[in-house]
Amino acid sequence: EDKVVQSPLSLVVHEGDTVTLNCSYEVTNFRSLLWYKQEKKAPTFLFMLTSSGIEKKSGRLSSILDKKELFSILNITATQTGDSAVYLCAGIIQGAQKLVFGQGTRLTINP
Amino acid sequence: DAGVIQSPRHEVTEMGQEVTLRCKPISGHNSLFWYRQTMMRGLELLIYFNNNVPIDDSGMPEDRFSAKMPNASFSTLKIQPSEPRDSAVYFCASSLRWTEAFFGQGTRLTVV
Numbered sequence: 001e002d003k004v005v006q007s008p009l010s011l012v013v014h015e016g017d018t019v020t021l022n023c024s025y026e027v028t029n030f031r032s033l034l035w036y037k038q039e040k041k042a043p044t045f046l047f048m049l050t051s052s053g054i055e056k057k058s059g060r061l062s063s064i065l066d067k068k069e070l071f072s073i074l075n076i077t078a079t080q081t082g083d084s085a086v087y088l089c090a091g092i093i094q095g096a097q098k099l100v101f102g103q104g105t106r107l108t109i110n111p
Numbered sequence: 112d113a114g115v116i117q118s119p120r121h122e123v124t125e126m127g128q129e130v131t132l133r134c135k136p137i138s139g140h141n142s143l144f145w146y147r148q149t150m151m152r153g154l155e156l157l158i159y160f161n162n163n164v165p166i167d168d169s170g171m172p173e174d175r176f177s178a179k180m181p182n183a184s185f186s187t188l189k190i191q192p193s194e195p196r197d198s199a200v201y202f203c204a205s206s207l208r209w210t211e212a213f214f215g216q217g218t219r220l221t222v223v
């Protein structure tokens with residue numbers, strides 16, 4: 001069974017801290033990994049990672065994929081209260097074009 | 112483009128009633144997904160379509176759930192009869208082949 005596991009499930013830090021969120025996957029015919037941010041409503045897209053070892057960056061957020069060890073990390077530096085959200089990762093299954101989501105990491109940034 | 116559009120945004124219904132959720136995907140996208148999200152189980156894939164054809168409905172919890180996609184711009188998810196344990200937020204998402212999925216704002220369903 002295809003599976004995506006995120007850790008930690010919950011994380012509370014202070015504003016200004018740096019956080020690392022983890023995502024490991026066991027997905028047959030893996031193609032790509034996606035990161036989403038979900039605040040009060042729908043998940044919004046952050047990154048898509050297809051190649052191993054190539055970092056993607058957007059402002060204070062960055063992410064990288066390791067296809068050998070089957071995991072990805074999402075880093076957020078100099079966190080702000082607006083970064084508080086649930087962060088979801090998902091694997092895309094090649095051929096099936098199907099997204100398998102992890103259970104999410106609930107990140108809380110305290111002022 | 113207005114993005115993925117779902118309706119209604121909120122639905123409160125009595126147990127045993129039929130519920131129909133609607134979704135309009137982003138124009139040009141060829142894949143459509145229905146997800147259910149609860150605190151306990153997170154985001155679960157119920158069914159997805161590729162070029163209007165249902166590809167995998169293994170996530171549909173019971174025969175009470177059914178989904179259709181009569182054309183490229185419209186899909187429905189129906190629950191009949193509804194039960195309190197169906198209460199959740201239901202998301203529709205669409206994508207182009209091999210790209211990220213874009214989510215609608217969701218329908219919050221409460222069955223009392």
